[in-house]
Each structure stands twice: as structure tokens, then as C-alpha cells.
């Protein structure tokens with residue numbers, strides 16, 4: 461079995477480009493740092509509390525972590541006048557113990573919101589609620605948070621709203637100005653944390669993604685021209701190994717973002733294998749080659765600051781709940797397998813980081 465796996469890896473274009481590093485070779489964040497980049501991962505609360513071995517690997521491979529849910533409204537602001545920082549603070553304590561930096565995700569989103577919020581948002585109340593939340597949360601972590609995803613997933617051209625914004629309770633109550641308010645409040649309350657607009661679905665030459673890329677560029681041009689204090693774009697990079705990649709489109713997209721003076725972070729990288737055959741060897745090779753093909757043109761852009769994966773090990777991924785495979789096999793979207801061993805995807809990310817120009 462092991463021999464077959466090795467032969468398959470060696471036969472792949474990826475393996476020809478970069479021989480798999482030995483197990484104890486440089487960790488991903490060490491490789492990233494050599495290029496002036498960072499590497500990190502999302503961590504959920506269950507891992508923080510229950511999985512010491514997984515945490516050891518996160519500590520070994522990462523320089524930065526982000527809460528998979530711990531900083532969202534649903535976790536942190538369960539009632540109008542009550543904040544609960546318990547889970548978020550547990551992540552901050554883990555990060556402080558291991559000298560990991562932390563990025564915050566997210567201050568404004570239409571998902572993971574507590575039950576009280578949606579009915580409470582009216583044109584008269586929404587601005588004070590939004591400012592109050594951002595003030596309380598950013599001040600709680602001020603000085604300890606290196607980035608904030610101030611706004612998450614705000615583009616949806618199909619909703620036919622101004623600026624191709626998504627129809628959310630925030631847009632409904634405040635119009636597009638909700639973004640101005642959110643970025644301004646974050647800038648006032650924690651000016652040192654990089655302010656990020658985080659988006660998904662901008663990775664492929666698919667018509668709906670072409671529309672999203674165009675809409676995102678148009679929105680960024682609008683915000684920057686009006687001095688709304690957005691500083692960076694988060695590309696989630698929830699990739700799908702069955703899609704074709706167009707590297708020219710990706711290069712142009714990141715170049716266009718950078719030309720507006722904005723930084724770029726790859727914020728939630730993982731590779732879905734729902735439409736691939738069941739064979740682990742086949743999937744791992746396809747996933748690795750896919751990630752490398754996506755990362756190469758993106759990391760070539762000097763505006764890119766770093767890469768985070770949405771989890772480090774296949775022990776836990778949102779993809780198994782949200783996009784289950786027909787054969788019920790677990791997906792293999794992350795750099796380490798469920799036994800916490802490095803996989804071809806780890807090798808692909810390592811090779812992409814090694815190939816990135818020095819910042």
C-alpha cells in the first residue's frame with residue numbers, strides 16, 4: 461500500500477517539481493517566514509479543549525491562528541446586553557502560551573448571528589448596535605489582534621442590490637453605508653489591527669465567480685476612493701479539486717487588488733474532494749496539485765501577506781457536514797491527515813511557499 465502511494469506521488473507533476481520534504485523538515489510557518497510571509501490555521505473550541513496532540517501540531521506548523529467560530533456574534537454576543545468572551549479568551553490564552561499571533565473573524569456577517577439580532581435591526585437601531593458590538597469586541601482584544609475580518613461575504617450579484625452587495629439584515633437596515641460604519645468603527649477602536657474584507661467564490665473561471673470578482677473589484681474601488689479604511693482583502697480559497705484553474709485570471713485578479721494599495725491574505729484555504737473518486741492516493745495527489753496551481757500565481761503577488769488553512773488536520777473539517785461525499789468517505793481537504801501526518805497537500809503548500817518571491 462505504501463509503495464503504491466509513493467509511486468503515485470512520484471509519478472505526479474507535483475512530485476517532479478518538488479520532492480516530498482522529510483517529516484522533520486521545515487514547518488510551513490518557517491518556510492513562509494523565509495519569504496516574509498506567514499502561515500497559520502483556524503482552530504475550533506473543541507480542539508482547544510480536547511485535542512492536545514492536534515494543538516501540538518498547530519503550534520509546530522503555524523505562526524498565526526484564527527477562531528473558526530469563537531469571534532463570531534453567535535459565540536460572543538449571545539444577548540443584547542451580554543458578551544461572552546469565554547471561548548475566544550481560551551483561544552487567546554492558547555495563542556499567548558505558544559507565541560502565536562491571532563486574527564479575528566468576523567465583525568459583520570449575515571451568518572452565525574444570535575437569534576435576537578435580526579429582529580432588533582431597524583434603520584433606527586442598526587447603526588448603534590453595529591458600532592456597540594464592534595467597539596466592545598475590538599476593545600476587548602485591542603493590542604492582541606493582528607487583523608480583523610471586519611466584513612465577511614458581502615458580495616452576491618444575484619441579489620440585485622446596489623454595488624452587487626448581498627441582501628443581508630445589515631444592508632436592509634443601513635444600505636451600503638453599513639460597510640463604511642463597520643470599517644470606521646474598527647479603525648477608531650483598534651487602529652493597529654489590519655482591517656480586512658473577506659470573501660469567497662473568487663477562485664475559478666466560472667461565470668458566477670467572474671461576476672463576483674468584478675463586483676468585489678468595483679466595491680473595493682468605491683470604498684478606497686471614498687477613504688473608507690479597508691486595508692486588505694481576504695481570499696477564503698475554499699477550493700474544489702474538480703474545478704479547472706486559470707492562473708492568468710488569478711494573477712490579474714490579485715494584481716488588480718494590489719493596484720488599489722490593498723494587501724491580500726489567503727484566509728481559509730482547504731480543498732474539497734467531493735467530486736473525486738474514493739481512492740486516497742488519487743484524491744491526495746489531485747488535491748495537492750490543485751492547491752499548488754492556485755497558490756503559485758497568488759503568492760507571486762507581493763501584496764500577499766500570508767496563508768491560513770481552515771483547520772490543519774482532516775480530523776475536523778466543515779466540509780464533511782456541508783458537502784458530504786456520496787460514498788460517505790471523509791474528505792481530505794487539509795495539510796495533515798487524521799493521524800496528524802503530513803500529506804501531499806502539506807508538500808504542495810510547502811513547495812508554493814518555497815517558490816514565493818521574498819517580500
Ligand code: G3I
Pocket residue numbers: 504528529532571572612660696728778
Ligand atoms: O455553538 C455550538 C456549541 O455550543 C456546540 O457545542 C457545537 C456542537 O456541534 O455546536 C456549536 O455551534 C457550531 C459552531 O460552528 C461552533 O462549532 C454551529 O452549529 C456550526 O454551524 C458552526 O459552523 C461554523 C460556520 O462557519 C458557522 O459559524 C463552521 O464550524 C465554520 O467552519 C464555518 O466557517 C465559515 C467561515 O466563518 C466563513 N467562510 C466559510 C466557512 C465555512 O462555512
